[in-house]
Amino acid sequence: MSDFVVIGGGVIGLMTTLQLADAGHSVTLLERGDCGREASWAGGGIVSPLYPWRYSEPISRLSTWSEGFYPQLSLRLLEETGIDPEYRQRGLLYLRVDDEERAMAWARKVGKPLERVNADFVYTKEPNITPGVTDALWMPTLGSLRNPRLVRALRRRLGNMAKVSIHERCEVTGFRRRGPHIEAVETTSGAVAGDQAIVCGGAWAAGLLERVGVRLPVRPVKGQMILFKAPPERVRRVVLMDGRYVIPRADGRVLAGSTLEETGFDKSLSHAARESLWESAVKIIPTLADCEVEHHWAGLRPGSPDGVPFIGSVPGVDNLHVNAGHYRNGLVLAPAATRLLVDQLLGREPIVDPRPYALSDQWQAQ
Known part of the structure; x- marks a missing residue:
């Protein structure tokens, strides 16, 4: 049994797994296809919202923190994997x-x-x-990344970490529950147990959470x-x-x-x-x-309704969490969004106030 089961191998899931493993925890990463091949691969790689002054304060807080993180992450991944994410700060x-x-x-x-x-x-x-x-x-100060290389570097780094187990082409089909507790994640390859589960399923996150009676407005x-x-x-x-x-x-x-x-x-x-x-x-x-x-x-x-991602615990389930709904800014917000959730999971002081991103009880199905 792992400490954490991360569902979704895009940039959000990959960075979540990396941060948890860096903190010494065992992580099982589940991906329905191949890691990093959906929105994380398809985007442009600009490390900023397109018109940042048109976004709300919660998005600005996350994007400002993330922008300063990418140069060091790119250098780290190049050193550890030999894959250059090609971070370029040319304005x-x-x-x-x-x-x-x-x-x-x-x-x-x-x-x-x-x-x-x-x-x-x-x-x-x-x-x-x-x-x-x-x-x-x-x-x-604006920078950009070659996002297919970023996700490939993250995948290679995680593949070399002893505390990480990656299962690709492994689709989640449901959750085994005992009352408010998730005992295991059901997949096409069998049940996967973990102390905590995290849904990082991008556009598929709403479908996953429907299985536990939560109607997340992510499309x-x-x-x-x-x-x-x-x-x-x-x-x-x-x-x-x-x-x-x-x-x-x-x-x-x-x-x-x-x-x-x-x-x-x-x-x-x-x-x-x-x-x-x-x-x-x-x-x-x-x-x-x-x-x-x-x-x-x-x-x-x-x-998501206003572009602000949902980050935090899932109402009605005591060991299920979500990080989804980043809309056009998944790559932009990924370092801060994943750090914010990991801070909460590990009991650390969060980098920003988590309340604007928390899931409300209103999303529970009646």
């Missing part, structure tokens, strides 16, 4: 922002570097941006993205315009995203979405029109 250019005053007020309040810059600055930083830009907002929200095979330095840093973005990788490839689609668990691709993403990317960087679209994919975000 972000915001084009055509219609609420600049709100953005600047937010930056002053939180002490975040954000400034209005002129055309000369923009084209010095990003020579291939669309012609005619006269000004922009510049956030120099799948599809996002499609495309990848350009571009030469190095065609795009140097993240550029955001009209809600769409381009993200460069170290080898020159450029991601463009993303759509927001309410289609349930359907991950099918559409030609209309591909064309829309291509047009948005080419509006930002016209010379991307000369580059091959190498890949087109979709992922399912765990949408």
